[in-house]
Amino acid sequence: MAKEFKRENLLFSLCGLNCSLCPLFIRKECTGCIEGSMCYKLCTFAPCSIEHEGVEYCFECKEYPCDKYEDVEKHDSLISHINQKIDMEKAMTMGIEKYNQEAKKLKYYINFWKNIIRTMIKKYSSAQQ
Numbered sequence: 154m155a156k157e158f159k160r161e162n163l164l165f166s167l168c169g170l171n172c173s174l175c176p177l178f179i180r181k182e183c184t185g186c187i188e189g190s191m192c193y194k195l196c197t198f199a200p201c202s203i204e205h206e207g208v209e210y211c212f213e214c215k216e217y218p219c220d221k222y223e224d225v226e227k228h229d230s231l232i233s234h235i236n237q238k239i240d241m242e243k244a245m246t247m248g249i250e251k252y253n254q255e256a257k258k259l260k261y262y263i264n265f266w267k268n269i270i271r272t273m274i275k276k277y278s279s280a281q282q
Contacts, residue, residue, distance in 0.1 A: 158188040158199045161209070162249065164256045168198040168208075168211055169241030170234060173260040197221060212245040 160166075163185040164173045177183035177191075184190040186199070191197050195249060198211060208214045211222075218238075226237050244252040 154262070158193065158203055159207075160186045162253065164253045165210075165240070165249065166192075166198075167202050168221075169211065169244070171236070171240050171256055171259075172195070173256040179260070179264070200274070201210045210244065210249070212241055218229055 163178070164181075166172055166173070166186045172178050172183070172186065175183060183192070186192050187198070188199070201219075201221065202208050202214075204212075205214045205216070211217045211219075222238060226234055240252075249253075
């Protein structure tokens with residue numbers, strides 16, 4: 154029987170992505186890093202986690218950092234990928250709970266500024282008409 158891939162933390166992925174910055178997550182269109190999701194289908198880390206006794210975060214694996222992390226930040230242009238290694242080290246050092254608290258604050262500020270920018274664009278657009 155195949156082992157199932159499960160994730161509890163939807164703010165921080167197995168491989169170090171800050172999921173709270175992902176456009177799909179922000180728009181509430183993301184099912185998370187779970188088996189069957191879009192992210193899971195593209196992910197090379199999830200099957201590896203299953204093979205390595207279901208580690209929740211790659212830094213828990215005795216082989217971390219492995220060759221999967223070589224040039225990992227170059228694979229995608231999404232903001233969540235840009236600091237993948239840095240975020241993984243940060244979570245490992247400060248602990249997942251503190252990291253998640255920081256991620257929630259960051260998400261709050263991103264949404265705050267996004268709303269201000271939208272308001273300014275609407276005002277500018279209506280002033281131009």
